[in-house]
Every structure is written in structure tokens, then in C-alpha cells.
Amino acid sequence: MGRAPCCEKVGLKRGRWTAEEDEILRKYVEANGEGSWRSLPKNAGLLRCGKSCRLRWINYLRSDLKRGNISAQEEEIIINLHASLGNRWSLIAGHLPGRTDNEIKNYWNSHLSRKIQSFRPTKFIPPAVAAAVRRTGRRTARSVAKKNKNSELKGGGGAANTPVPMPTTPTPEKEALSSTAEWQDKDNSCNVIPESSPLEERLMESLGAAGTEESEIRNTTPVFSVTEEMEMENGDLCLDDIMEDLNGIVGLDEERESPGKIEERESESCRNVDSGEKGSSGNGNHVVDDRGSWKSIGEWNLMSSPGNSWEWDWCHDDDTLRGGNEEWGQEENTLSWLWDGDTATGDCTDGDSEMDRRREKHNAMLSWLMS
DNA sequence: AACATCAGCAACCGCACGAGT
């Protein structure tokens, strides 16, 4: 049974509120208090949906709202809170008296996300920040896409220190654009973090730059992209390279697996990749068993089918442990969007080398992992 | 001056959740 609409929409006014409507709503709420939003329009004589009234009151008419621009201090608070809370705008707003979640959300999407995207993406960006950037709304994405249309400089990318939710399979048009393939410089060149912003300072902190000469950090921080020295071995994707980098930067290593899970996996006769011995390898938890090669990140396992170095799919522990091989193809768990055709990793012309394509794939995976 | 594009923001939509019945 479908749920009844929150209000009878026929005959109700929509769009911008007029001063008269504001006045009616204000007087009514001041006289009767907040709440009972559904019945409010009828009682107050407004031709508006109750939800619309509530929104108008909360975001605009409340007397305790702070007007004016977001201050630098507030911006810093937003950045800090967003790094730990993610897109929980109402929680963030709770720390900023007089500011609404909608206001903060808009400010983030229109100001902060753009600031963050202005960072050259081959530098490490704190995970939550980058992840949030990828999650930002259509407008920002559209604007950035337009903005980048004629530019070689691509925005986005990076990784997060908030709990990283397992992403649903992104649509190619939405998410492939945010993969490394888009933002990576064509020449994989090392780039420079812009100076002089609170956000940039936060980035430095996140890089663990304490005690290090800023200019050194700024100019020598390991670039998170495939370079000549990050090559593939024997023609295969060096996932271990990626994982080493991830371990070094976001500390994935320590939380990779509980001892219990390792035991469970050992009991499944996993062989070490390099030695052929049972159990996970010393470097992260890259193992090979009869289902292929796989790595673990938290409860999620990145797996490749036997004999196919490039087809890396995500599988949850639950599925892995119960032998969920048949579920690897679940749409929501797959990474295949990263390289389903050339559109996801940039147009690869016939003239591109196989190594270039591998680098692009490597980078695409890397950026995805970091997010 | 006219048009196109961009940026900011208010408002809407759909979903989730808790309380009440």
C-alpha cells in the first residue's frame, strides 16, 4: 500500500514565498508554536504544503537565525566537522548556532567543494573531504564538468578518513568522471598544493607534515598517481603497490583484518601469493585461493577472478566467507565501472600504449580506493 | 545591448525513522 502524500498537492502554491505568506506563517508559529506542520497550513490559512511551511520556518523565518556570510571561523568548523561527520548537515549545523543545515549544505556545495576541487588531485586529500566532494550534488558536478570542459586540469579525487561506506555502483556518467582518469594530469606530472588557506593547512596536517619543512612537503609529497617508478610487474596490476601506498597514508594496514577472519581464511586453504604457502602474505592481506586473488579492506574484499588480472570486484566478508563467488557480479559491489570500456578511464585511442591504459586503470582503482 | 553561462541559494522531493494506535 502506497503511502499517502504528506499533503494534498492539488491547489497548493509552490515556489518562492511571498512576504505576505511569510508574515502569516511567522505570526501563526509565534502564536501556536512549532509542530503540527501538516495541519498548520489549513489553520493558518496558507495554501502551502506542511512540509513547505516547516522548511520555510526552519530555514528562513526562525528568529534565532544568523544572517550574513559564513565567517572564516565558521568555515573552519564546517571543514573540521565535515571531515569527521561527512554529509550530516544537521549535525554540523548543530555546532553552528544560527545556521541551518540547508545553508551549510549549500555553502559546502557552492564554496567549499570547489575550493577542495581546486587542489591538484594527484596530491593526497583527506579522505572525508574528497569523498564528500564526490558525493556533492548535481550542480557542483555539473558546474565543474562545464568548467573543466576546456581545461586539462581536472578536479576531485583523493581519499577519506571518515568511515568509508561501501559505495554503490556509480553510473559511469556520474562517477567515472570523478575517477583518476578525469583529474589526472595527462603527463602524470607532480603538482603543487595551493598555498594560504585553512583547508590547505588541514591537508598538511592530514599528511602528517608536522616537523617537516612546508615547502618540502608541498613539493615532494608522494604523488598519488602511476609514475614510471610505479610499474606493473609481469604485465599484471600491482595491487600491492596500491595497497602499500594506501597503508602508508591512510593506515589501512592495521585495520585490515581481525585475527579471527585471518584464521577463517586460512582454514579455507588460501595460499600466499608469493610463497605458495597457506595464509595471507606479509604485505597486507593479498592472497590467492581457488577463487582468485584478493585483498581486504575492513569487511570488504577486493577480488579478481582467476586468470584475469584486471577484473577486480568487491565482495563483502559475509559473502566471501560463505563462498559467495557467485555473488561477485552483484552490481553494487563491482568495480568494473572503472574500466568498462574506455569511457570510464578516458578515451584510449589506438595509439595509446597498453602500459598507458594500465596506468590509467591503476590510477582509477587507486582513486576509487582512496575515496 | 543581447545573449550565454555561471554561481548562489531557496525550495522541493523522496526516503527513513520513531511514536502512536
Next chain:
DNA sequence: TACTCGTGCGGTTGCTGATGT
């Protein structure tokens, strides 16, 4: 236990003014 209702939240849309060409 199942259902409805009220509310809150996050994502998305679209309007409008500013800016660029």
C-alpha cells in the same frame, strides 16, 4: 505486529542575479 502519521534529513532541482562574451 502492522500500519499510519508526523517529522527530519540529505539529495536534487530550478529560479534569479551576476558575470562574461
